[in-house]
Amino acid sequence: MPSLLSLLVDPGAPPYLEMFLFLGATVLMLVLVVLAARKGKRRLHLGLALGTLPVLYGAIHYAGAMDAYWNFPKVPLRIHLSFAITATVLVFVVALSGFMHFMGWVPKKFHSRLAWIFLGFVLLASLTGGWIFLVGEPK
Numbered sequence: 001m002p003s004l005l006s007l008l009v010d011p012g013a014p015p016y017l018e019m020f021l022f023l024g025a026t027v028l029m030l031v032l033v034v035l036a037a038r039k040g041k042r043r044l045h046l047g048l049a050l051g052t053l054p055v056l057y058g059a060i061h062y063a064g065a066m067d068a069y070w071n072f073p074k075v076p077l078r079i080h081l082s083f084a085i086t087a088t089v090l091v092f093v094v095a096l097s098g099f100m101h102f103m104g105w106v107p108k109k110f111h112s113r114l115a116w117i118f119l120g121f122v123l124l125a126s127l128t129g130g131w132i133f134l135v136g137e138p139k
């Protein structure tokens with residue numbers, strides 16, 4: 001059985017390290033986005049929110065690459081993808097509502113409610129993302 005380290009550094013191995021780094025960075029960025037908003041630091045909030053997008057893209061890219069290395073059972077995978085795709089669509093809805101709030105077109109509650117719904121889907125996508133690995137098996 002290969003050691004965890006060899007799994008992480010072997011060039012032919014699945015990109016687990018990249019996937020976990022990008023997923024962890026996405027969650028960290030989202031926490032910082034919310035903290036900056038809570039403190040009323042609008043510029044920082046906006047910069048971090050926009051910076052989250054390429055990091056999220058990286059996470060999706062490496063998570064998607066897992067398909068070549070793992071067999072995920074159909075139903076759990078569908079459940080996970082429902083949450084993950086909804087969260088990805090919602091990030092743009094939240095960004096749009098943030099812009100609308102910035103312009104003074106909608107109240108802060110409108111943007112923050114959507115943001116919390118989005119974060120709920122991120123949580124569900126993360127939990128079910130871990131679950132599909134537990135019920136799946138390497139190819």
Ligand code: HEM
Nearest residue numbers: 033034037038040042046049094095098099101102112115
């Ligand atoms: C991942 C995307 C985003 C998340 C998760 C998010 C989350 C939040 C949350 C939770 C709040 C409310 C904070 C509180 O209760 O005080 C907030 C406030 C705000 N957001 Fe966002 N946001 C995002 C993107 C954006 C974007 C793209 C913009 C602008 C174009 C934006 C503009 C604002 C503004 C102006 C406020 C009010 C800050 C203040 O109180 O001065 N947000 N955001």
